[in-house]
Amino acid sequence: MKKFKIIFLFLFTGLISFSQAKYHNISSNILGEDRELKILLPRGYSEDDDKAYPVIYVFDGDYLFEVVAGNVDYYAYWEDIPESIVVGVNQVDSREEDLMYSEQNSLPVESGADFFEFVGKELIPFVEDKYKTETFRVAVEHGETANFINYYLITQNPVFNAYVSISPDLAIDMEKYLGERLMNVEEKIFYYLAVSNTDIKHIMEGVASLDNTVKGIENNNLLYAFDEFDGSTHYAMPAHAIPKALESIFFIFQPITKKEYNESILKLEGSPVVYLEDKYAEIQNLFGIEKQIIINDFKAVAAAIKKKQKWEYYEELSKLARDNYPETVLSKYYKGLYLENIGESKKAMKTFQSGYILEEIGGITKDLMLEKAEAIKRDFGY
Numbered sequence: 001m002k003k004f005k006i007i008f009l010f011l012f013t014g015l016i017s018f019s020q021a022k023y024h025n026i027s028s029n030i031l032g033e034d035r036e037l038k039i040l041l042p043r044g045y046s047e048d049d050d051k052a053y054p055v056i057y058v059f060d061g062d063y064l065f066e067v068v069a070g071n072v073d074y075y076a077y078w079e080d081i082p083e084s085i086v087v088g089v090n091q092v093d094s095r096e097e098d099l100m101y102s103e104q105n106s107l108p109v110e111s112g113a114d115f116f117e118f119v120g121k122e123l124i125p126f127v128e129d130k131y132k133t134e135t136f137r138v139a140v141e142h143g144e145t146a147n148f149i150n151y152y153l154i155t156q157n158p159v160f161n162a163y164v165s166i167s168p169d170l171a172i173d174m175e176k177y178l179g180e181r182l183m184n185v186e187e188k189i190f191y192y193l194a195v196s197n198t199d200i201k202h203i204m205e206g207v208a209s210l211d212n213t214v215k216g217i218e219n220n221n222l223l224y225a226f227d228e229f230d231g232s233t234h235y236a237m238p239a240h241a242i243p244k245a246l247e248s249i250f251f252i253f254q255p256i257t258k259k260e261y262n263e264s265i266l267k268l269e270g271s272p273v274v275y276l277e278d279k280y281a282e283i284q285n286l287f288g289i290e291k292q293i294i295i296n297d298f299k300a301v302a303a304a305i306k307k308k309q310k311w312e313y314y315e316e317l318s319k320l321a322r323d324n325y326p327e328t329v330l331s332k333y334y335k336g337l338y339l340e341n342i343g344e345s346k347k348a349m350k351t352f353q354s355g356y357i358l359e360e361i362g363g364i365t366k367d368l369m370l371e372k373a374e375a376i377k378r379d380f381g382y
Contacts, residue, residue, distance in 0.1 A: 021069070026126050030118045036090040037061070037123075040069040041131070042076060042083035054084045054136040054287055055127060057119075057160070059145045060095065061088025064238055068140055071242050081250040082289050084138075087127055089119075091145070099148050106171035108151055116151055120159050134288035138190075138249065140164040142238050143203075147171050153189070154181045161286075162190035164245040167199050167237045170206040179213045182222050188286060190223045190249045194241035196232040203234065223249075253283055253291070256300040265304045272301045273316040293324050295362035302334065314338035329355040333364050336372060349376040 022041065025034045038061050042053055058068045065088030075081040091098055100112030108116045127133065139149040139160040146168035152159050154177045168174075182191065191214065195207040211226050225248040229240045247254075256265070256279075265272050276297055283291050298321060305313045315338040322331035332355035339348035352373035356366050376382070 026123065028118050028122050030114050030122060035094075035118075035123075038065045038069075038086075038088035038090065039127075039131075040065075040073065040086040042085065043073070044083060045085075045132075047132075050132070052132045052134045052288070054082055054134045054138065054289075055131075056084050056086045056138040056140060057123075058086060058088040059139070059141045059149065060091050060143075062090040062092040064088065064140065064142060067238050068242055071246060075243075075246050075250075079294070080254045081246050082253055082287060082291075085127070085131055085133060087123075089123065095145070099144050101148075101171055103172075106173035106177070108148075112148075116148075120152070124159060136161050136287045136289075138162040138164065140166075140242070140245070141168075142166040143234070144169045147174060150174055150178055153191075154178065158185075158189070161188070162192070162249045164192045164242070164249075166194050166241045166245075167196065167203050167234055168193070168207065168210075169200075169203055170210065175206070175210045175213055178210065179217065182214060182224075183217050183219055185219060185221045188221050188223060190225075192225050192227075192241075192245040192248050194227045194229065194237065194244065196229045196234065196237055196240075198231055199234050199237065250287075252279060252286065253289075255294055255296045261300050261304065265300065266307065268304075271313055271316060272304045272310075273313050273320055276301050277320065293320070295330075298330065299362065302337075309341075311338055311341040314341065325361060327359050328361040329358045329364050329366065329369055330361050332358065333369065336369075340372075340376065345376050345380050346382060349373045349380075349382060352376070 022039045024037045024039060026037055027034050044051075045053070056068060056072060058065050065086070069086045069088070072081065072084055072086050076083045097111040098115040100110055101107055102109045124137070137160045139152065139162070141149045141164065143166075146165040147170050149160070149163055149165065150168075153163055182189070193207060193211060193214070195204055197204070199207075214222075214224050215226070217224075227241060227244050229237065232240050265275060268275055276293065279297075280291055280293055283289055298317065301317060302314070305311070305317065314334050318331045318334035318338060321328075321334055325331070332351055336348045336351040336355070339345075339351055352369045355369040360366055
């Protein structure tokens with residue numbers, strides 16, 4: 001509960017004070033009218049660098065944008081998700097027309113088909129032409145519009161990589177379409193589904209059936225998560241589900257947690273250093289982001305090496321530290337630990353001493369390096 005309170009505190013202060021919220025009208029030839037967009041740029045967004053960002057598209061932006069943008073800003077601040085651009089599409093006066101689909105086959109028709117085309121052919125190109133974007137795109141929706149975003153998934157070439165479907169009011173044939181499509185996706189797709197146990201009855205029934213279908217799909221390219229919340233009303237659901245959705249989609253981006261340490265790293269039969277390299281390679285593969293390995297994750301791997309007494313992995317970690325933080329003491333520190341634990345005391349002492357000219361990092365100080373060297377000197381009489 002405390003975390004939700006903090007999130008909503010940031011919702012109204014962080015956005016205004018620190019992030020860059022903008023409003024745009026986009027003129028649509030397909031719709032024959034202008035549409036209003038709300039756009040939140042990351043705190044560090046600048047035209048003066050080449051950094052690019054994932055984009056999170058929020059339909060029903062007239063009421064849902066601030067909830068999503070506040071959570072994105074908060075989680076990105078703590079580096080639990082990548083900094084991202086948030087784009088809200090206001091639909092307050094056009095929702096019914098935008099979401100029109102056929103009662104015969106549940107697919108978009110007339111104004112619904114136009115809105116479907118608008119998103120892929122005008123909205124996304126507009127955003128990607130105007131801002132520095134990565135290719136990773138997320139679609140977020142609630143209720144009837146949460147049904148609509150599925151149409152982008154069931155096409156041959158989905159324009160979104162992740163789908164956040166909160167209490168979707170599903171079309172009759174949607175479960176069948178999704179089941180068939182998700183069974184055969186050939187690239188990684190994130191699909192997050194949520195409902196409340198006190199939601200609208202037909203929505204609860206539809207979501208329960210869809211969850212059973214999706215849970216039964218065996219496809220390594222499908223990354224699926226489902227949450228059922230206790231006691232939330234239909235209209236309060238976004239406030240509960242959006243934080244969980246962000247955590248689910250960007251779970252691998254987060255620093256190594258206690259759970260990951262205990263359940264994954266400590267149970268490895270191979271190198272935890274390779275695990276760390278693979279984790280960051282997957283971040284780049286999934287999100288298009290080349291993220292530098294954070295000090296917290298170096299320390300987690302070092303703790304596992306110490307606990308399992310697999311000293312040879314300290315040398316691997318030293319090499320990785322040199323690649324990531326060449327001007328700091330980090331590489332020398334792990335190389336010194338390696339040498340110390342394999343009995344090369346004099347070499348370890350000199351290695352710790354050589355770190356004195358380098359920059360301190362993550363609590364590994366020059367004084368600590370000298371203390372390690374002096375301790376070896378005392379113990380062995382060098």
